[in-house]
Amino acid sequence: MEYELKDFLHYLTVERNLAHNTIVSYERDLKKYVRYLRQVEQLQAWGEVERLHILHFLKFLSEQGQSARTIARHLASIRSFHQFLLREKIAAQDPTVHIETPQFERTLPKVLSVEEVEALLAAPQVSTPFGLRDKAMLELLYATGMRVSELVQLNLSDVHLTMGFVRCYGKGRKERIVPIGRMAIEALAHYLERGRPQLVNPRRRATEALFLNHYGQRLTRQGFWKILKRLAKEAGIEKELTPHTLRHSFATHLLENGADLRAVQELLGHADISTTQMYTHVTKTRLKDVYKQYHPRA
Numbered sequence: 001m002e003y004e005l006k007d008f009l010h011y012l013t014v015e016r017n018l019a020h021n022t023i024v025s026y027e028r029d030l031k032k033y034v035r036y037l038r039q040v041e042q043l044q045a046w047g048e049v050e051r052l053h054i055l056h057f058l059k060f061l062s063e064q065g066q067s068a069r070t071i072a073r074h075l076a077s078i079r080s081f082h083q084f085l086l087r088e089k090i091a092a093q094d095p096t097v098h099i100e101t102p103q104f105e106r107t108l109p110k111v112l113s114v115e116e117v118e119a120l121l122a123a124p125q126v127s128t129p130f131g132l133r134d135k136a137m138l139e140l141l142y143a144t145g146m147r148v149s150e151l152v153q154l155n156l157s158d159v160h161l162t163m164g165f166v167r168c169y170g171k172g173r174k175e176r177i178v179p180i181g182r183m184a185i186e187a188l189a190h191y192l193e194r195g196r197p198q199l200v201n202p203r204r205r206a207t208e209a210l211f212l213n214h215y216g217q218r219l220t221r222q223g224f225w226k227i228l229k230r231l232a233k234e235a236g237i238e239k240e241l242t243p244h245t246l247r248h249s250f251a252t253h254l255l256e257n258g259a260d261l262r263a264v265q266e267l268l269g270h271a272d273i274s275t276t277q278m279y280t281h282v283t284k285t286r287l288k289d290v291y292k293q294y295h296p297r298a
Contacts, residue, residue: 001034004046008084019149029077033057046085051095054078058102068102075101110240111252117142119235120246130214132195134227136187137211138246140166143184145250145268148221148243154210161185178267
């Protein structure tokens, strides 16, 4: 059973070209599933798996205290895997066909107000190379709405300041071209002229990475997250932040100012417009708050 799982992960990597973190998530979920089938259900081959076994596994996850969202993610992994087994003729049927995905409450993304974004963007000390880097990263994130994983993977060749765009690679290594505004171009130009040259470590191998850490190597997602938390604290922002906060704020502010939903979908790199639509719920919630605060009869 483990052999087929290895084949599936290879398929996700080579044919589907999924991101490393996505593959790690699939592997973690499916290894737990395989372990359960072997140890609890005493199964030895994928052809023996029936709908009831999967329902038992989902119940097992629930009894462990897993949330509906986590159980739904496990089921999505299991469904994709069994579809692969059917396509490859390793199994004669897909036992997930008539299993419904658990319903869970979709939480609305946390967003910053325009004033909070301004305070955050003003927090880096641009008199230092690290401050210039941090300023450029924050301006670029808010200007493009790109994911943090996309930001840290940017290379020098991906940035085209004279033409005003940046090329990034999203989920599944899908390339997209995103325009960048005047403020982000200015911050990037200052970083490239005065910041990045001082961060390059001549004793280490040269890197094409756009954003460098204090070792002169590519900054990681974890490194960026630490920087964001520190700058938010310095800016006096008390809201709970995530690495995606600026991405959420970018989308919400665009929609609040009348941007077309399809255009925002393309800028964010969403495959499905229903993912983008959650930001319309955020803007409606904010409108209700404004109404309650300012309407005399609210």
